[in-house]
Amino acid sequence: MVNSVKEWKSIDEQIALIRGRGMIVDDEEQAQHLLRRVGYYRLSGYWYPFRQFDADGQRADNFIDGSQFQDVVSLYLFDRKLRLLALDAIERIELSIQVEIAHMLGCRDPYAHENPDELHGYFTKKKMRSGETLHYRWLEGFHALVRRSKRKPFVAHNLDKYGRLPIWAAIEVFDFGTMSKLYAGLKITDKIAIEKQFGLNEGKHLQAWLRSLNFIRNTSAHQSRLWNCNVLERASVPRSKLQLNQLINSRPFLYFCIMQTMMQVVCPNSSWKCRFLDLLTTFPHVENGAIQLGDMGVVDGWENWNLWK
Incomplete structure (x- = not known):
């Protein structure tokens, strides 16, 4: 009924x-x-x-x-600033990974993103129930982005002169989801080469991190509540990262730690860390205990981690 x-x-x-x-x-x-x-x-x-x-x-x-309604207002404003910080970090991470992919693939084949031989066999050969491969589905989305961007001068130039976009131009029309899916389709050796920059070496964790960051990005870009949201695209962390393994992977704080891990590499002189730390000090302290930073996934002693010093 x-x-x-x-x-x-x-x-x-x-x-x-x-x-x-x-x-x-x-x-x-x-x-x-x-x-x-x-x-x-x-x-x-x-x-x-x-x-x-x-x-x-x-x-x-x-x-x-x-x-008190004032506490609700304070929480809303805190979350708004948190979303903006997330978008700031993720934009820089996105650009860095795109360039890494283009640099790595482009040296072997300018059109490696369209060449099944340059990508992982699971991505290019294994068929889904629809009969399509993940690569075929990815190419459909990529070509739709190209059509949408066809009036941009660099797209028009490459299409007129070469008929398609080489990888170093193609990344300029990617959105985060397109980039993260192509990264997932890279060969293991290529993934490991990129992961090593972030202290990873198994060829699987960064792929999951990017999926999770895409979820955080979409949540933030659509002005949805972020601070205590249930993260549906959940990442794993290497056992060697003992502190991060203390965190709940269904809550946002882990992913801000991942952002900081990556920001140390892609933008080491950024003030992003300080702005994040300053923001957490503004979290509303309510007398009835209805909300607390722990709801975001924060654990005791996190501020003493080297990651945040």
Whole structure:
């Protein structure tokens, strides 16, 4: 049976509703502004942790005693800055990996990204249920990106002169997902050569890291809640990285540690680490304990790790 959709409510009615459920709203003008510009539905993801549990362990509608709308606002602003930091790091990592791929493949074949002999056999030969290979599916997506970018001067030049894009030009039309899927299709020896720069040597971890960072990127780019999200594309870390192995791979903090691990290589003089550390000091401390940094996956003593010094 399909339930009836909830009734539309005005901004004042929305404020009355959350007040009636126990939310303290001291600054009504601020609440009106946020509900109008950000929206009730989006903000509800930030006040969700402030909701009480019922007898069955499910979230009830009423809020925990002492829940304040100002804390919800502070959490929303913290998360917004966190998303921007994630996008900043991932953009730099993306560019670096793209260039590494182009440099490695281009020295063997300018069109290696289209040449099955230059890629892993699983990527180019093993067929999916559809009868297509992963490489064929990847090429479809890549060619769609080329068509979308055909008016860009460098794309038009290469297509007019050569009929297709060499790898060093092709990377300029990649999105993060296209790049990470091509990386997954590299030969093991090529993966290991790139991984070594980041202290990895098994040819499998960076592939998973890139998938996870793509998830974080998409979450951030679509203004979705990041700080305590359930990361669906979960990465593994080598056993040798003992500190990272303490972290939960379904929470974002591990992936910020991975970003910092990679940023040390791709952008060693960046202020990104300091900006991240400064941001964590602004995490709202609420008296009723409804939220804490541990919900992000942070563990005790992390600030003493060499990674963050």
